[in-house]
Amino acid sequence: GAVVSQHPSWVICKSGTSVKIECRSLDFQATTMFWYRQFPKQSLMLMATSNEGSKATYEQGVEKDKFLINHASLTLSTLTVTSAHPEDSSFYICSANRDRDEKLFFGSGTQLSVL
Amino acid sequence: DQQVKQNSPSLSVQEGRISILNCDYTNSMFDYFLWYKKYPAEGPTFLISISSIKDKNEDGRFTVFLNKSAKHLSLHIVPSQPGDSAVYFCAASVGTYKYIFGTGTRLKVLA
Numbered sequence: 001g002a003v004v005s006q007h008p009s010w011v012i013c014k015s016g017t018s019v020k021i022e023c024r025s026l027d028f029q030a031t032t033m034f035w036y037r038q039f040p041k042q043s044l045m046l047m048a049t050s051n052e053g054s055k056a057t058y059e060q061g062v063e064k065d066k067f068l069i070n071h072a073s074l075t076l077s078t079l080t081v082t083s084a085h086p087e088d089s090s091f092y093i094c095s096a097n098r099d100r101d102e103k104l105f106f107g108s109g110t111q112l113s114v115l
Numbered sequence: 116d117q118q119v120k121q122n123s124p125s126l127s128v129q130e131g132r133i134s135i136l137n138c139d140y141t142n143s144m145f146d147y148f149l150w151y152k153k154y155p156a157e158g159p160t161f162l163i164s165i166s167s168i169k170d171k172n173e174d175g176r177f178t179v180f181l182n183k184s185a186k187h188l189s190l191h192i193v194p195s196q197p198g199d200s201a202v203y204f205c206a207a208s209v210g211t212y213k214y215i216f217g218t219g220t221r222l223k224v225l226a
C-alpha cells in the first residue's frame with residue numbers, strides 16, 4: 001500500500017510555457033503533500049507544503065506565483081510551473097503523508113527540461 | 116545553512132562487506148530521522164527510520180544508529196549487495212512533519 005503516482009515522468013517544453021505536474025495518492029488519503037526539487041548531485045530541496053483545501057505554504061526563496069500549487073482533494077495535488085524558463089529545468093518530486101505514519105511516500109518524480 | 120549534512124558524496128564497497136553511510140545534523144530539536152534510497156530519475160524509496168528515543172533500529176540488512184550527543188546517525192548495510200548501489204539520503208524532522216534532507220551519498224557496491 002501507500003502508492004504515490006506522479007505524472008508526467010518527463011516533460012520538455014519551450015521557454016514561456018506552463019507545465020502542470022500531478023501527484024496522486026492511489027490507495028490512501030493524503031492530508032499533506034510536499035513538493036521537492038532536486039538539481040543534479042544535490043539534495044532534495046523542499047519547495048512547499050500542500051494541505052487539502054487550503055493555500056500551500058512555500059519555503060523561503062520559492063516564488064509563489066511561479067510555482068502554483070493546488071491541493072483540491074485528499075488524493076490529488078498539482079504543481080504548475082508558470083512561464084517556465086531554462087533555469088526551472090530540474091527534477092521535481094512530490095511526497096505524501098498518511099495518518100499515523102511517520103514516513104513520506106514519494107512519487108517517481110518529473111524531469112522538466114525547458115528549452 | 117545546511118541543517119542535515121552527508122559529508123561523503125560517494126562510497127565504494129566490495130560485495131559482501133559492510134557499507135557505512137554517515138549523516139550529521141545541527142538542529143537538536145530534530146526528533147525523527149529517515150533513510151531513503153534513490154535511483155536516477157526515480158523517487159526515493161523508504162529504507163528505515165529511527166526516533167530520538169532510540170539509539171538503534173534494525174531491519175534485515177539495514178541498521179540505523181543514532182548518537183544524539185554527537186548529532187550523528189549512520190546507516191549500516193551488511194552484507195552489501197550490488198543492488199544496493201544507489202544514492203542514499205538521510206532526512207530529519209521535528210515531529211515527523213517537515214523533513215530536511217541531506218545532500219546524499221552515492222554508494223557503489225563492487226561485485
